[in-house]
Amino acid sequence: SYELTQPPSVSVSPGQTASIPCSGDELGNKYVFWYQQKPGQSPVLAIYQDTKRPSGIPERFSGSNSGNTATLTISGTQAMDEADYYCQAWDTNSVVVGGGTKLTVL
């Protein structure tokens, strides 16, 4: 079955750029979606179809997808961006979700 791999944790200093990778076999041939989840809250869609931002998501959030890796990038990271981030794709009649990355802003 298809798998998406994310690092368990990423750290970034406030104001710097955070990059969260998500890898999968020929992932660039699929659409990738990203969700942000803060403690005790439901997930929120952050990026859809690789690069698009839903309304309400700050411009500092962006996405890319090529080859075997999709990346969520947060420019000028703020303390409020500290959260778990999950990548997601669709493969052979199944939604596949990465294991999640805890972003720490310190």
Next chain:
Amino acid sequence: QVQLVQSGAEVKKPGASVKVSCKASYYTFTSYGVSWVRQAPGQGLEWMGWISTQNGNTIYAQSLQGRVTMTTDTSTRTAYMELRSLTSDDTAVYYCARDRSDLATYHYFDYWGQGTLVTVSS
């Protein structure tokens, strides 16, 4: 504003079944499918399956085949997820989500319910 309001927390004994509801508001219910996603304590997200609100077609995660049933009632704009033969491994927060799909190359979730905690304990 799109809302998905789920039923309240449940405590079940091993071997029992649970049925969680998800009532949709402020959008055309039959224009979008519904997916269910669960999250065990301290763990990541696990997709459980999808149901079409137009015709009731379903796709279930292989790991749950035979134990899960998803249904909808279009008259009340409500989706349901029933999980049978519960074990402690099914203890989790269960989310419904509005599913956007082209039915071929992607599914994704643009609105989520507030979550329903299901605890399985003897």
